[in-house]
Amino acid sequence: MKAPEQYDPSKIPSKNSTPSQSVQQSAKSPAIPTGTPTITQTHKRTAQADKKPFQWQFLLPRYWGIWLLFVVFLPMIYLPLRWQFWLGRKIGILIYKVAGSRRQDTLINLKLAFPEKPEAERELMAKQVFVNQGIGVFETLCAWFRPNVFTRTVSISGLQYLINAQKDNRPVILLGAHYTMLDLGGLFCAQFFALDAMYRPQNNALLDWFIYNGRTRIFGKQISSRDMRSLVSSIKAGHVIWYSPDQDYGLKQGVMAPFFGVPAATITASRRMAKLGDKQHPPALMALHTYRQTPDNLPSGKRPHYHLTITPELDNYPSNDEVADATRINEVLEGLIRIDPTQWMWFHRRFKNSPDGRTEIYK
Template sequence: MSSSVRSPFHIRYCGSWVALGLLRILSLIPMPLLFHIGTGLGDLLYAALPSRKRVAQRNLTLCFPELSEGDIQSLVKENIRNTARMLLYSGFVWWAPERKLRKRVTVRNEAILDRLENDGCGFILLAPHFLALELGGISLSLRSPGVSVYQRTRNPVFDRSMLRARQRFGGTMYERKDDLRPMLKAIRRGKGCYYLPDQDPGKRRAVFAPFFGVPTATWPVLGRISKLCAAPVLPCATYLLPGGAGFEIVIGEPLEHFPSETQEGDAALMNAAIEHCVKQRPNQYFWVHKRFKTRPPGAPKVYD
């Protein structure tokens, strides 16, 4: 893409600026009202996006085989409603001032972070792909600005806005393809790292480890970072609260025996920690992602 087309001010991105303006307007609407609007929008998306619905249904059927077909359908419907609610909350996530964030976000087990920071110990927050994960990283930067990794999007308007939002309270973002040595140095100096490792990395870079009993392509990076930085890994899940009441960030104790001796062992421990978080709020995980797209050699495809 040429530099002129990549500019966020190119005419082809007029629609993106309009969408951004709408999100800014939505940030002014009370969250309980957006919650209920999101219910209706989610029901429309449930009907209008059958392919995404099928992906979520397939994922949930694999991960929760004990549930009935009716229970799976109810989970899928509520998951898509929560996806719509989080879309409407995007303006709040990107522009809410510190006062509003502190009012709407509750951090559970914050004393675990206090203990590590008082010891000058850098740490890694294992942040699974829950629908509200972006809000979690931004909110935690209020208490102590840390570091994180992001992937540049193809739309420079949204890319610019997301990066500004994520760094507005002092956090530092590193693009996934850039040199990450400064990030590792920051962790060694005592910074926290908000890390999102639970999406399909493709066959070339994956190791396979169980996730809800399904052999799953898993990024093998978390254990290496933990070992290089001598940094403990803590589960960190961000959940929407009912009725538009806000959000809850739940911090877990550091993973035991992590990193292990092998990449496969690290991946299994990581996936088990994510499983535990998902079981707390199964209707808020990013189920529309084809998490099981990459299969082990000889295994049948999961998706049509």
């Protein structure tokens, strides 16, 4: 992608809000080099989790498309990273051009979230979202099958907040988001501390098999969103748990709260999770941001660099007001996403539900 066509995140206006300020302050913390040993005594990395068994039904014709994609893409992860990034950009631009509904959803979301921006700038942002996701495909596959390619490419700030909570024998709920480098972010976290992850099982059984087994190399335990018993077990064991509450799951277990100034169905599970631990050692809720600095904005010959940011613990959470709590979570995540909005998955229908039911904005 040519430089003039790229969206420049430096043009993003900073928000005068507490979440944004806290991120900027934590980013000034000294970076801890890659290779730091596991820092928790209460949650040492366990043996690799059991993988899901292969099922012969995966050879049926309805799964051949997924097999074809893996056969095409897996050999490419052994190319140099710069070549992978180049391919990822080209794939992202191609998908932007051919995936009409996803492109339209992205443009609608960006118009709602950034109404002050010119339409041309939002189109550049949308294209860059797909470029970043194209790169993210290779990052995820490398995280699963070639993790050592990312040595000496990551720094972290705010790790002390997590360490202090673990020293007090408290579990930690890391509130993440669906960034385009999703699984690579988990791999980087695992270089500094062991963690479990909550996930929603995929509808496609073969895709779920690939994703789950790939993540066994990263996470100590994967907790289905339907498996409350495993979640309670991890919390009581004092583990670090990665949970992403940034998508629209409706209002059965959520409330309407502003997200980028737009009313959005916001799940309230983090409030329930905060109440599950020991009263003397309640879970500490912090937010996690993962950021990619690509070769496009690095000096020639430099490898891509990644940065993790952990924000301070949310104090006085949960309160007695679930809407206020949901608004607070959305504000924190929004402040982090604004660091570079194009690295968040705007192609999901984040605003598909309204207070009186489904909205028609995506039609």
